[in-house]
Amino acid sequence: MIRGRSTDVSDSVSARSASPPARRGAGVEGTLRLLALAGLGDGRLQAARVTFDAQLICIDARSRERLVHLEIGEFSPAEKCAARAGRLAVRYVGSGDDRVALGLARAAAGHLAGQRLSALVALLAVDAAPALPSGSTSASREADRLASHHEASWWHLHYPALRTNYNRLRHNLRWVRVHHASLECKDGRVRPSLAATRYFRGEPVVVRESLEVCTALGERDVLGGRTQARLHETVQGLVESASFDLVEIQSTCLPDLIGDQPAAVAGAVAQGTPHIVWQCKTDQQDRRLLRQFLDARLSRLGASGERDRTRVVLAGAEGDTATELGTWLARMGVAVEGSLLPEVDLSATAAQHRAAWLVWVDPRGWEWLGEEGLRRAFTVVEGAPPFGLQGTLAWLQRVGEVVGLVDAAARVRQLAVDIEELRLRTQARCARHRAAVIGDLSGVMATTTPQAQRPFAIVGLLREMGFEVRVLLYDPVARPVSAALRDVVGGADAVRCFATQAELDEQLGEVALALSSFNHDPRLAAHAVVGFDGASFLPGVEGFARSAARLCALAERRPFPEHRHLLRGWVQ
Amino acid sequence: MIEVAVESYPFLAGVFIAVDALPGAHLVVDGPYCVAEKAELQYCHNLNSTLFSPHGLSRVLFTLQQHWVEEVNSLTADRTAALEGLLRLVQARPGVEVVLTTEFDFVHLTGAPLAAVATACSANGGPPVLALPSRSLGGDWLDGYAGVLQRLAEAVPLESGRARADAVALVGYFAERTELDHRGNLRELGALLAPFGLELCSTWLSGGQSYFDLRAVEQAGLVISLPYAREAARTLGRRLQVPVLELELPIGLGGTERFVRQLGSHLRQDDVALRLVEREAAAAVRDTERSVMRFVAGRRASLALDPHLLRAAVPLCRELGLELVVAQAVGREPSGLEVAVSEGGALDEGAPVFRVASVAHQGRRPDEVPVLFGYPNFVEHPLSERPFMGYAGFRNLCEKFATAALWHEFLAGGQSRAAPT
Numbered sequence: 003m004i005r006g007r008s009t010d011v012s013d014s015v016s017a018r019s020a021s022p023p024a025r026r027g028a029g030v031e032g033t034l035r036l037l038a039l040a041g042l043g044d045g046r047l048q049a050a051r052v053t054f055d056a057q058l059i060c061i062d063a064r065s066r067e068r069l070v071h072l073e074i075g076e077f078s079p080a081e082k083c084a085a086r087a088g089r090l091a092v093r094y095v096g097s098g099d100d101r102v103a104l105g106l107a108r109a110a111a112g113h114l115a116g117q118r119l120s121a122l123v124a125l126l127a128v129d130a131a132p133a134l135p136s137g138s139t140s141a142s143r144e145a146d147r148l149a150s151h152h153e154a155s156w157w158h159l160h161y162p163a164l165r166t167n168y169n170r171l172r173h174n175l176r177w178v179r180v181h182h183a184s185l186e187c188k189d190g191r192v193r194p195s196l197a198a199t200r201y202f203r204g205e206p207v208v209v210r211e212s213l214e215v216c217t218a219l220g221e222r223d224v225l226g227g228r229t230q231a232r233l234h235e236t237v238q239g240l241v242e243s244a245s246f247d248l249v250e251i252q253s254t255c256l257p258d259l260i261g262d263q264p265a266a267v268a269g270a271v272a273q274g275t276p277h278i279v280w281q282c283k284t285d286q287q288d289r290r291l292l293r294q295f296l297d298a299r300l301s302r303l304g305a306s307g308e309r310d311r312t313r314v315v316l317a318g319a320e321g322d323t324a325t326e327l328g329t330w331l332a333r334m335g336v337a338v339e340g341s342l343l344p345e346v347d348l349s350a351t352a353a354q355h356r357a358a359w360l361v362w363v364d365p366r367g368w369e370w371l372g373e374e375g376l377r378r379a380f381t382v383v384e385g386a387p388p389f390g391l392q393g394t395l396a397w398l399q400r401v402g403e404v405v406g407l408v409d410a411a412a413r414v415r416q417l418a419v420d421i422e423e424l425r426l427r428t429q430a431r432c433a434r435h436r437a438a439v440i441g442d443l444s445g446v447m448a449t450t451t452p453q454a455q456r457p458f459a460i461v462g463l464l465r466e467m468g469f470e471v472r473v474l475l476y477d478p479v480a481r482p483v484s485a486a487l488r489d490v491v492g493g494a495d496a497v498r499c500f501a502t503q504a505e506l507d508e509q510l511g512e513v514a515l516a517l518s519s520f521n522h523d524p525r526l527a528a529h530a531v532v533g534f535d536g537a538s539f540l541p542g543v544e545g546f547a548r549s550a551a552r553l554c555a556l557a558e559r560r561p562f563p564e565h566r567h568l569l570r571g572w573v574q
Numbered sequence: 575m576i577e578v579a580v581e582s583y584p585f586l587a588g589v590f591i592a593v594d595a596l597p598g599a600h601l602v603v604d605g606p607y608c609v610a611e612k613a614e615l616q617y618c619h620n621l622n623s624t625l626f627s628p629h630g631l632s633r634v635l636f637t638l639q640q641h642w643v644e645e646v647n648s649l650t651a652d653r654t655a656a657l658e659g660l661l662r663l664v665q666a667r668p669g670v671e672v673v674l675t676t677e678f679d680f681v682h683l684t685g686a687p688l689a690a691v692a693t694a695c696s697a698n699g700g701p702p703v704l705a706l707p708s709r710s711l712g713g714d715w716l717d718g719y720a721g722v723l724q725r726l727a728e729a730v731p732l733e734s735g736r737a738r739a740d741a742v743a744l745v746g747y748f749a750e751r752t753e754l755d756h757r758g759n760l761r762e763l764g765a766l767l768a769p770f771g772l773e774l775c776s777t778w779l780s781g782g783q784s785y786f787d788l789r790a791v792e793q794a795g796l797v798i799s800l801p802y803a804r805e806a807a808r809t810l811g812r813r814l815q816v817p818v819l820e821l822e823l824p825i826g827l828g829g830t831e832r833f834v835r836q837l838g839s840h841l842r843q844d845d846v847a848l849r850l851v852e853r854e855a856a857a858a859v860r861d862t863e864r865s866v867m868r869f870v871a872g873r874r875a876s877l878a879l880d881p882h883l884l885r886a887a888v889p890l891c892r893e894l895g896l897e898l899v900v901a902q903a904v905g906r907e908p909s910g911l912e913v914a915v916s917e918g919g920a921l922d923e924g925a926p927v928f929r930v931a932s933v934a935h936q937g938r939r940p941d942e943v944p945v946l947f948g949y950p951n952f953v954e955h956p957l958s959e960r961p962f963m964g965y966a967g968f969r970n971l972c973e974k975f976a977t978a979a980l981w982h983e984f985l986a987g988g989q990s991r992a993a994p995t
Contacts, residue, residue: 156629184679186584186710187608196933196952199618201626221712224683255606256680259649284649520628572629 028052028444032126037061039122040074041113042106051453054126059119063106070103071095072110076119085111090119156503157476159440159518159525161202162448162455162536167367172345175247175299176276178240181216182233182264183254188216203521204537215240219256230262237271237278247349250292251280258284289370297375299348304379309358312405315380316341318387319363319541326544327363327388334402334413342376343368359383361401363541366457388541389458390466391418391425421543428550429468435557437464437515438531439491440474440506443484449517450490456536460517461491463539467550473497474509503573514557524572530563532556582905583615583949585710588718589676590616591949593633594625595749596726598671598784600633600664604657604686605678606649609636619950620751622781631667635660650684658691665700671785672729673703674722679710704729716802716880716905719748723778723803726788727810734814736792741775742767743794745810746803748882750949752781758961758970766824766834766964769850770843772796778806798837801882823882824963826890826971827855854965862972869976871895878902878931879948887930887947890968894975899927904935904948926982928975943982945975 028036033052036059037043042050050063059074073093077083083091084107092111094103114122181188197204217232237249251264264280272278279291314331316324319341328338339357347354360380364387376382383404388397395414402410439449439461449460464471473491475483477499488494500506510516510529518526518533526533534556539549562569586603590613593601603609613634617623625633637656657675664673673695677688692705704725709717723746744763749756764774776791777783783790791797791810799807799820811818819840824833831851838847875896877887881903891898929942933952936944946954947962961967
């Protein structure tokens, strides 16, 4: 079942026209109806968001396998599409051999045959969010937000991040990345280890496990037609000077435009070792090369013969979280054989694990890796990640059932009794604080359900922790509060509407915590309100308790307790 | 000899710095979405940056927005209409005084009509649109900053004949952020001018003066050219028909003295310069000698700074009794700059070396004492005036070196040293 959608419509200016099109975020009803019509409402998607305008419907979704971005429109025959059905066509963005996206696109096209785009748009409009001045559906928060124009989004505080853990992979390969780029595309980015200075909250600290070099193309290279030669020299030099397992060439817009062919360089240099893969900025089908390489390495992690169906390997967890969940599973009677990702042995030549099962703890950001290799090494356990007490218990029961514990439910019930005191203690402390979720209806609703970027409902977790949740709802036309919203936030009293900056400002004076994606949000700073986002919530029972305790501590230690009236205002 | 720069920042980085330092200026880049990611460097460096706002308008915009992936077709498509539309959109925004527009390197290669579009938009009224052709392939960040100032110098409406003998303009000041280190610098520069009876009427750029405010330069009877925008200073001098005096950065005792003496010489007030130097240098030496002698001198230093800061930092190191082992320019090698670098072994070989560089050029080596200086600085955001220019700046730099040395020694010695006995 599709459990939610997000409507964070970008207000970036599109280059397609001088007057950018407005793209709206679909509501719950519209989303579910569209997905049902498109044949995607059968459980294949775990979460989805739909945005649309008169020419295009975009679906950003998390399938069981990975994130996908589908577009439905009346594309011309010259435009490349995955599948066509009458006037409509469906395309996806990403690798050309993305069988998951291709399957979804074809399924959608098959079901939508005979439909018209205008009818689908009308269907989506039934409970759509108001249009923002301009729109895109980019999956990159940077593209969506950092560069956005925010013409009318002063009420918008939460922009979910769709990040990749590309630079967090801790591996043991001798891996060198070659950036085929000019100085402009080589540098100018922030050192991510200083997360507190960045625009968005919670940007991951980058652990660079790979050597990086740049061809540093200059005017002479371009005018002299030597750009590909520079790449060849660089790669040749690397291959001759050191023993690498993998050379990854990342080409950028400029050499792509000139027509450089990394494939030709790889062919001329490679003699089997090192392995050379490449991806061009303008043709991300090449990404399959890296994925194929990693899939092959990941597939070696599991036993090739008989696997132990009583044992599991955790994925997407490390440190305290991996330890804690391993302990809970052990108490359930499930044997845990270690964890994978972000650390992984990619140089292994023999199987590292006998376990039959791989269980994701936090899959966010690992979609780029592809699961082909992991699926060859293990059977991947499906299910919602262990966030919140209820979510963790459900996850434990699911794992128990998968490995064949006949009394998994009973064991989980006993665990629930064991953690009851912790739950009550946590809720008693959190109940003293009010946490706000702010935005328009669709933005707020997106926090009440799991999302592609965040596999849990923020409002649900806050309520489970015991916080008083206050929804500050931007509603310039003063509509009645929807029943759906009332139900998920705990009644109409929890919802306060605002239409002006001054009204929002006044409401912010009554909360201690607020959901915001910014490291420094002047709206919150004006009241010393503490910001938090999806990254503030950790998986597991201890993670739940630690997350709640930290939010409480932040609320209890808000700065300038006696001088908040002197803080700088933000209202224009 | 100076080590040729292998690390620098791109052209656009300098453009972002200039736009951030010019309130009321907006930037439209004909290029893809990663423009915004690149501009975040400046946001992290400048705590007071207004390039982006969570609840307001972004001052950096781009034309080429694709989802997930660029395509050769989109890169090569004619985006004239899109660029023009975006420029007009920005022109219509409230509070916009000037719109700068530039382009990515590959856009430049395709011969996009940037200047023509800018001219057409300007002709329709509203805030002027100034085109800045890309120098991403042949230049770097310093070209980007100087390029913006040059376009401003050409475009700001000016009337000559309004000059005052007691007013001076600084052109080519590198306002890389609007924090209190630079406010302190400007106060220091004003303090160096005051004894000559001069008042600073305009600083290009200061972070405080908007495009309209830049017109105050027409009051200047003298343009002092600082090294980050020499050509812009010459342009203004020509347009205003006032003399231009090229000076280096007043950093360190010697650097500040040269600044003051050359100014005094130009004004035929050598006696004023001499009195100022004697008084202020004596006070600065008195205030710093204990710290320098005990904690700083006798060590070695390696530098990685932009060429203009580097030119100033080399004699500063000599003043502090430091032996220079490496000097690296973060940017194009300035002509005429030669640095004698020790062959090593003369001073306390094996002792920690001051690494005088920005955070981006700190090696995080245990045998280095990091002294953060130059762009970018994500770590230090002063909350009281902390100039690094002039005599007050010399005091701050000495303090910075001494604190770094002691802190490094403390950490290397472990906690036992700090524990009470």
